[in-house]
Amino acid sequence: MSAHANWWHPLFQVLDILDNASIDYTILEEAALFIQGVPLSPPAHITISIQWDLFTRVYKLFQPLHPSRQIEQTLEAHFTVTCQQVLFELRCSYNTVVMTDPDRLSVPVQQRSLPVRALDYYLQAYSPDDPRQQAIKTHLRQLQRTNNQHNASAWNQDTYNAWLHRHGTPQEAAQRLLQSPLRRLGTLRRYLDQLVGKKVINLLGSHGGRAIAMALLGADVTVVDIAPENALYAQEVAQAASIPLRYLVSDVLQLPESERDRSYDIVLMEMGILHYFIDLAPLVTLVAQLLRPQGQLILQDFHPVSTKLITSRGKKHRVDGNYFDKTLITTDVAFSKHLQEEASDTPTVVYQRRWTLGEIVTAFAAELTIRRLDEEPNSKLDDIGLPKIFTLIAEKGVSV
Numbered sequence: 001m002s003a004h005a006n007w008w009h010p011l012f013q014v015l016d017i018l019d020n021a022s023i024d025y026t027i028l029e030e031a032a033l034f035i036q037g038v039p040l041s042p043p044a045h046i047t048i049s050i051q052w053d054l055f056t057r058v059y060k061l062f063q064p065l066h067p068s069r070q071i072e073q074t075l076e077a078h079f080t081v082t083c084q085q086v087l088f089e090l091r092c093s094y095n096t097v098v099m100t101d102p103d104r105l106s107v108p109v110q111q112r113s114l115p116v117r118a119l120d121y122y123l124q125a126y127s128p129d130d131p132r133q134q135a136i137k138t139h140l141r142q143l144q145r146t147n148n149q150h151n152a153s154a155w156n157q158d159t160y161n162a163w164l165h166r167h168g169t170p171q172e173a174a175q176r177l178l179q180s181p182l183r184r185l186g187t188l189r190r191y192l193d194q195l196v197g198k199k200v201i202n203l204l205g206s207h208g209g210r211a212i213a214m215a216l217l218g219a220d221v222t223v224v225d226i227a228p229e230n231a232l233y234a235q236e237v238a239q240a241a242s243i244p245l246r247y248l249v250s251d252v253l254q255l256p257e258s259e260r261d262r263s264y265d266i267v268l269m270e271m272g273i274l275h276y277f278i279d280l281a282p283l284v285t286l287v288a289q290l291l292r293p294q295g296q297l298i299l300q301d302f303h304p305v306s307t308k309l310i311t312s313r314g315k316k317h318r319v320d321g322n323y324f325d326k327t328l329i330t331t332d333v334a335f336s337k338h339l340q341e342e343a344s345d346t347p348t349v350v351y352q353r354r355w356t357l358g359e360i361v362t363a364f365a366a367e368l369t370i371r372r373l374d375e376e377p378n379s380k381l382d383d384i385g386l387p388k389i390f391t392l393i394a395e396k397g398v399s400v
Contacts, residue, residue, distance in 0.1 A: 007042035010084035102324035155227035174240035208234025260289035280363035368394035
């Protein structure tokens, strides 16, 4: 950050004026991209959106810096001011509340939080040939690679022992699967009733429980997952069940072109998957490249209402989340709850992006045809009125 001190110092000076006066604002455009890590040069023009009913007060606050004349238009107003040779444009949109903007998020910078407009907004706002959109995509790809490296490292810390603790030895897990493979599929049964002879790929298939159950029901199954310890446990369970299982240890977004041969009847993703993706578009493209014409995506995951919005304890429900929050968050790796207390002390923190249902449906609709979207209530009586799981069924078009 010191390399761009001449950019950050005036920004902080202007923001201090707003913060000291308790003015709500959001940093926009190239400055917002730069602050979020997009590989751009520090912009010479910084745009800041101000709460509209405080705009007159803000104009007075900046009088010592000799602002331009305030321009009032039908839907907005704006003025400019120069601070340490950096041009600032302060604008407002009438009857718009800055704090409730769903595309507003806070980014930690130098022990303070800077409110910026999210990258997702600009991915939609900029045209595909705009170099700023390309810069955002480059940043997201790098962020995804970094995220996957964190996940790969975390999922290879005591993972095999975690599954031993949770599911028993491979022989014990295999016996349960042999007794009732349909039971292992849970509510996915209604979407997987005809598996004999089907070619299935289970993305982020973890310890292989669902995949082995499908193989026992007659499917030709491939699992893709980033963790070798997941693969080891799954292959040992499959061997104990005397069933073939193809397991590819790979970042799903780095699958080779030879695998993207449009030959799969079903792409399955289920339970705690989507939050690992910083941008859904590359995942959607991968699914379209894997499916044969009229092949199906079956996606089952936790409902965003339960993961983003509501906290439940018994009969008490509290709305304490922000459903529209686009922040990349840190959390414990998923399997850590299954580890013994004496397990490794190595940190098991990974990064996640929690998506809204609208974002998920819109992303997959870009390349697939949505056939149905089912929502299931929580199985606990106290939570019966709350959605817990959703299942999205989408189909590959003949011409895609």
